[in-house]
Amino acid sequence: MRPIVCVLSVGMMSKVIMEQVQQMELPVDFILHELPLNEEVILAPSLDNVDVFLSSGYRAKSITEKTSKPVISIEISSYDILVALSNAIQYDEKPVIIIYENDYSKLNRIRNIISVNPIQDSYNELKNLEQIILKHKSAGRKSIIGSGLACSLAEKHGLVHTFILSQESIRDYLQIASDLAVSIHNKMKNYKQISSVINYANRGIVFTDAHGTISVCNPVAETIFQIDGQRVVGSNIIDLFANNELDRIFDIKETEINILAILNGKEYVFSAIPILHNEKLVNMLFFIDDVNYIQKVDRHIRENLTNKGFTARHHFHQYTSRNPSFQKLMATAKKISKTDESIVIYGETGTGKEVLAQSIHNNS
Structure with a gap:
């Protein structure tokens, strides 16, 4: 569309x-x-x-x-008035310009540079427009310059009429309207797509300003807070927690902050993503996950991997070697397997990197 x-x-x-x-x-x-x-x-x-x-x-x-x-x-421009006057004076040396709400500023601006001295008139209510046209007809005027409605009424009463807007102005306004409509349409389309993602996500999503005032809250988050969405929007997310677990979040400018919080007797992981502009916090995006749900999904994935044979099957006790360098490697691997650090294993293809990785995993 x-x-x-x-x-x-x-x-x-x-x-x-x-x-x-x-x-x-x-x-x-x-x-x-x-x-x-x-x-x-x-x-x-x-x-x-x-x-x-x-x-x-x-x-x-x-x-x-x-x-x-x-x-x-x-809006009427000075150029429009000049073009209209040049056409209207062919039929009446003193054409009548009828303008809405006494806006003669553009006409007065060009009066000193034109030889024509038009009669100016105005209307504030549509019901008066026809009376104005009849008044000038009775006074002997033959040519009316004005809006589309003024021209239609002038034609109705047998007067020559000139539409006050030039083709160039009409085209300019049509282009402006088109550009604005395309911009609005595309933004609304993107908004609807984002809204669909937010509303149908299986995790809570909340968007706040830099002070915690909620502007977006999806249905899952509403259920977690046990508050109707219309009441959540506009409230402060910090006020929804009894123990002020989120107080410090708005002072931290890390790329992502994870906090374990309890709401209505259930544990949730709040992942807060600060949105910065010129290193200043402007908004905060929260993803809310049920701890029990995360554990359930984790167990399900592990069971599937086990059923497919994707398990660590190798152990250090399966290695046998008298090579001092290899024995030193095993000792180092056993030592680092007890740490929480990430481990990168380098080696040529076929040298047993996967076997060593499984042994480290099983010994951790």
Whole structure:
């Protein structure tokens, strides 16, 4: 499924945008949602899977109040006004520019460099827009510059109309909407994949900030804490332990810290992985494992290996040699077999490294 951009508009705006969409090869699906000519903006449930909304003026403002998803508002540029004026003066030497919410800043900026002196007007509510157009028609004006809705109403009343947004601006905003939708879509896809891994893992997983406040807690961890997930998120992981076993973890900056802790009468191994930025702790990732479960899995693996013959069968007493060097090697091997250190055995192929390793293991 591709990312989705929803265009919420009406009249000429819809037509111009969809014409540009057809010309541009963008990696998203654009859907057009034409709004009724009233002030109430209603987002249908069918739009829940939209990644980004694209609109302008009053409608963009209304949509922002009704959704938590990104809303890109198409804004008029000075270039747009210049292009629109150059077209409109062919029909009326004093065209009327109708702008939403008295935003004349861009028009005023270019007044000194153009010979045209347009009439400016504005609206704050959609119900007033048609009245404004009729007012200027009665005054003898022939050309209206404005939004898609303004152009549609001007056409309805027999006036020449010029859409205020240039094709270049529309294309720029379509590209911005596409890029944002792709970014959001990919992040949500990754989030869902990570959530699936976390939620279906057979071990507890908890994610906290640098102070221990929990932001992620999977179902296994909820069961371990015996607290509903909604109550766990936002609480501090340290407070969930009676004996403050985790207090010192947030002061240690090792790559991984393992702590044995008791919760509700059961033993668990907490593996804490600090996440650092510029050597400063920013988050902590916890993996929680039931000690009994670990031991059970370990026994199961050992039994399987034994059944398949993967056991250490050789012992030191099976060696016989009068060679002083070999006898010295055996004495050293017996000595180090009693330590907890890792042992590396070097030797040519076929010299008995595996036999010696099994003997050390059985003597440990």
